[in-house]
Amino acid sequence: MDFSVIGDNLSYLMLGAWPEGPLGGAALTLVLSVSSALASSAIGLALGVALAVTQGATHRALLAFVGFFRAIPVIMLIFWAYFLLPIVLHIDAPALGTVVCSLSLIGGAYLAHSVWAGISSLPRGQWHAARALGMRPWQVMRWVILPQALPIMAPSFVNQWISLTKDTSLAYVIGVGELSFVAAQVSNRVMVHPTEIFLFVGAVYYLVCASLELCANRLARRYAVPVR
Amino acid sequence: MIDELLAPRYLGWLLHGFFNTVVLAAVVCACATLVGFVLCVLRAVDRGGVSVAVRAYLSVFRNTPLLVQLFFWYFGVSSLFPEGWLEWLNTPHTWRVVALHVMWPPFEYLAGFVGLTLYTSAFIAEELRAGVRAVPAGQVAAGLAQGFTPAQVWRHIVMPQALRIALGPVLGQYMNAIKNSSLTMAIGLAELSYASRQVETETFKTFQAFGVATALYIAMIVLIEWGGQYLRRRVAYPH
Amino acid sequence: MKFRFAAIAALALFAANVAHADRLDDIKRAGVLRVAAFDSNPPFGFIDPQSKKIEGLDVDYGKAFAAKLGVKLEIIPTNPANRIPLLTANKVDIVLANFTITEERAKQINFSIPYFASGQQFIAKKGVLTSPDQINKLRVGVDKGTTNEIVLREKFPGATLVAYDDTPFAFTALRNGNVQAITQDGPKLIGLLANVPDKDKYEIPPFSVSDDLIGVGIPKGETRLTDFVNTTLRELEASGQAQKIYDTWFGPTTRTPLKRIFKIGDKS
Numbered sequence: 001m002d003f004s005v006i007g008d009n010l011s012y013l014m015l016g017a018w019p020e021g022p023l024g025g026a027a028l029t030l031v032l033s034v035s036s037a038l039a040s041s042a043i044g045l046a047l048g049v050a051l052a053v054t055q056g057a058t059h060r061a062l063l064a065f066v067g068f069f070r071a072i073p074v075i076m077l078i079f080w081a082y083f084l085l086p087i088v089l090h091i092d093a094p095a096l097g098t099v100v101c102s103l104s105l106i107g108g109a110y111l112a113h114s115v116w117a118g119i120s121s122l123p124r125g126q127w128h129a130a131r132a133l134g135m136r137p138w139q140v141m142r143w144v145i146l147p148q149a150l151p152i153m154a155p156s157f158v159n160q161w162i163s164l165t166k167d168t169s170l171a172y173v174i175g176v177g178e179l180s181f182v183a184a185q186v187s188n189r190v191m192v193h194p195t196e197i198f199l200f201v202g203a204v205y206y207l208v209c210a211s212l213e214l215c216a217n218r219l220a221r222r223y224a225v226p227v228r
Numbered sequence: 229m230i231d232e233l234l235a236p237r238y239l240g241w242l243l244h245g246f247f248n249t250v251v252l253a254a255v256v257c258a259c260a261t262l263v264g265f266v267l268c269v270l271r272a273v274d275r276g277g278v279s280v281a282v283r284a285y286l287s288v289f290r291n292t293p294l295l296v297q298l299f300f301w302y303f304g305v306s307s308l309f310p311e312g313w314l315e316w317l318n319t320p321h322t323w324r325v326v327a328l329h330v331m332w333p334p335f336e337y338l339a340g341f342v343g344l345t346l347y348t349s350a351f352i353a354e355e356l357r358a359g360v361r362a363v364p365a366g367q368v369a370a371g372l373a374q375g376f377t378p379a380q381v382w383r384h385i386v387m388p389q390a391l392r393i394a395l396g397p398v399l400g401q402y403m404n405a406i407k408n409s410s411l412t413m414a415i416g417l418a419e420l421s422y423a424s425r426q427v428e429t430e431t432f433k434t435f436q437a438f439g440v441a442t443a444l445y446i447a448m449i450v451l452i453e454w455g456g457q458y459l460r461r462r463v464a465y466p467h
Numbered sequence: 468m469k470f471r472f473a474a475i476a477a478l479a480l481f482a483a484n485v486a487h488a489d490r491l492d493d494i495k496r497a498g499v500l501r502v503a504a505f506d507s508n509p510p511f512g513f514i515d516p517q518s519k520k521i522e523g524l525d526v527d528y529g530k531a532f533a534a535k536l537g538v539k540l541e542i543i544p545t546n547p548a549n550r551i552p553l554l555t556a557n558k559v560d561i562v563l564a565n566f567t568i569t570e571e572r573a574k575q576i577n578f579s580i581p582y583f584a585s586g587q588q589f590i591a592k593k594g595v596l597t598s599p600d601q602i603n604k605l606r607v608g609v610d611k612g613t614t615n616e617i618v619l620r621e622k623f624p625g626a627t628l629v630a631y632d633d634t635p636f637a638f639t640a641l642r643n644g645n646v647q648a649i650t651q652d653g654p655k656l657i658g659l660l661a662n663v664p665d666k667d668k669y670e671i672p673p674f675s676v677s678d679d680l681i682g683v684g685i686p687k688g689e690t691r692l693t694d695f696v697n698t699t700l701r702e703l704e705a706s707g708q709a710q711k712i713y714d715t716w717f718g719p720t721t722r723t724p725l726k727r728i729f730k731i732g733d734k735s
Contacts, residue, residue, distance in 0.1 A: 008516075012514075012516075017519040020518070020520070070403075071445065071450065072407075072445060073407040073408075073410040073445055074407070074410075075411065075413070076421065076441065076445065082552075082556065083434060083552040083555075083556045084435060086557055087434075092557055092558075162291065166292070168293075169295045169296060175544050175546070177544070180296060184507075185507060185514050187635070188507035188633065189507065189509075189513060189516065189635075191662065191664065192665070194303040194639055195300070195304035198296055198303070198304045199304070202292040202293075202296045205291065206288060209290075210291045213290075213291060302640075303636070303640075303643070307642070334606070334645075335643075335645045336629065414632060416608075416645075418629075418630075422611075422630070425612070426611065429611060432551065432571070432574070434552065
């Protein structure tokens with residue numbers, strides 16, 4: 001196997017056409033990954049708290065909303081958001097924004113369940129005691145519940161981030177120039193070295209995701225509830 | 229926008245794709261569960277480099293994107309095969325098994341199956357491991373004290389409990405397998421997302437084509453969700 | 468007060484919609500012409516390894532349009548299946564990507580007059596495909612979202628079609644033996660084969676199964692933009708620039724020499 005094709009195209013694979021063009025390659029993958037991670041954490045937190053405190057019809061509506069985003073394949077959501085949303089709602093969404101939004105909504109939906117589970121795992125007594133002390137519901141959430149629940153959920157957040165990083169490869173279907181897309185372009189131009197190129201691409205993703213996994217394991221060990 | 233419905237011909241394509249998705253996902257889930265189970269057991273083996281090898285496998289397959297893995301199996305690996313193998317793999321073969329004609333599937337099905345199974349098995353192995361860890365240590369100790377051999381402890385005490393605990397997460401992985409099957413459209417496997425793209429490019433009825441496909445995916449997921457809830461109520465331990 | 472606000476809002480919305488109806492003005496105002504072109508199909512559109520930009524015959528036409536309008540050119544990479552969705556979703560202004568003119572497509576988008584002509588041909592390993600009758604027994608690789616797929620399905624229903632995202636993927640499948648032939652426009656196949664290291668193993672059988680006219684894809688209803696494109700195309704032919712663009716990519720000194728038989732204006 002001849003790995004020189006990687007060396008010849010390294011800057012294109014890592015940075016895309018930058019600085020003579022837009023950012024692409026592995027750098028763009030990182031940008032997409034970080035943006036989606038932040039956005040999905042915010043959405044997941046908001047939805048998870050909402051799921052924990054609502055009841056009845058609102059609760060069921062939220063569950064259905066979250067359920068939809070957990071059921072739809074990522075590729076389908078990216079197609080909808082990129083090609084159909086502009087026709088339906090007349091909003092013009094750039095490709096990058098579409099990918100970040102789609103990944104954030106799906107990641108947020110998964111995180112919502114984790115957040116909800118984390119909040120529910122705390123003893124009910126915490127709520128009652130805090131309310132008895134005169135705290136408002138949002139104060140209870142902010143000062144008593146979340147500080148205890150979040151560290152336990154931290155590994156879930158990091159695992160979701162790993163998932164998001166891998167899912168950025170799907171931006172390839174709408175022509176976003178992240179790592180998988182530029183690797184396919186290089187492979188299409190060079191023709192005879194698909195194995196080497198995809199092994200290299202796999203290795204880059206592996207480096208990023210495996211480091212995140214180490215983080216997640218460390219967090220899990222620090223904050224884990226001891227098994228009885 | 230939704231001026232008219234899709235002609236039966238195109239609905240037929242979508243249903244054919246749906247059928248492919250269901251069959252592929254079912255086969256992948258069955259095999260991935262077996263492989264995941266084996267991996268889970270092997271990971272606990274203390275001898276040799278077995279545990280290290282399994283952990284390496286799990287790490288690699290869980291931390292690389294499925295799309296890249298599929299490209300690797302379809303484009304990369306097949307360029308490494310000798311010519312004779314490829315010819316055999318790509319010519320249609322039919323065998324008679326009892327009264328049925330069993331056909332050798334085209335290469336993209338093989339690559340898709342291998343890619344999806346290896347990927348899903350890594351996640352199922354981790355879920356099963358979490359289930360095993362959740363079984364209280366006292367159970368193992370009590371079993372050994374009663375005179376069970378370690379293998380018997382696994383078979384009769386740990387595994388039944390671990391499987392029940394892990395049922396929910398494993399079903400979640402099955403749902404992921406269904407959604408991940410949509411990625412095989414990139415290697416030419418004619419499943420549901422591929423079919424919806426075909427229909428969309430020929431009829432230009434984007435909304436209907438993607439709408440039907442999305443509805444079918446959601447229906448599959450919801451069915452598994454309900455089936456899972458039913459099973460869990462009957463079988464799983466609250467944890 | 469509320470009524471006045473509502474009236475102004477309605478007027479603004481109305482004005483925005485009216486202004487939005489003309490793409491040519493929008494392009495001039497934005498100062499940039501967004502063109503969808505192929506990124507993996509030499510010599511029509513491909514990534515130049517030195518400049519890392521998309522170059523090719525279609526891109527040269529795009530440059531000519533942008534220069535005439537006095538705006539910048541922005542190339543958005545596409546594969547065959549995304550061409551129409553990009554237009555209808557307003558992600559690009561025009562499509563210059565080996566876009567075959569068909570009646571079905573003309574219902575969704577506007578086409579310019581043809582600027583290129585080609586026929587649908589095949590690549591196969593040497594000796595595999597000698598006449599069209601054999602096609603019905605083969606596995607053929609096609610590109611998603613192309614007329615080639617539709618033509619094959621109509622004329623050769625016995626063939627097994629496998630659709631890939633773009634031609635190089637189909638070619639890799641051909642090389643690996645996953646399909647026995649691939650089909651695309653003749654010039655694209657010639658361009659593909661010229662860049663392949665093991666081109667001696669493959670051949671393009673000398674028959675074609677359709678005649679295609681290639682046009683510029685334009686959003687539906689944009690008459691001023693369509694007229695502009697048509698006028699510019701005719702001017703390019705008259706001034707000899709169209710010939711120059713053709714010679715840059717298909718001329719006798721290139722890797723893919725191909726005689727020019729179609730001139731802009733031959734068919735409209």
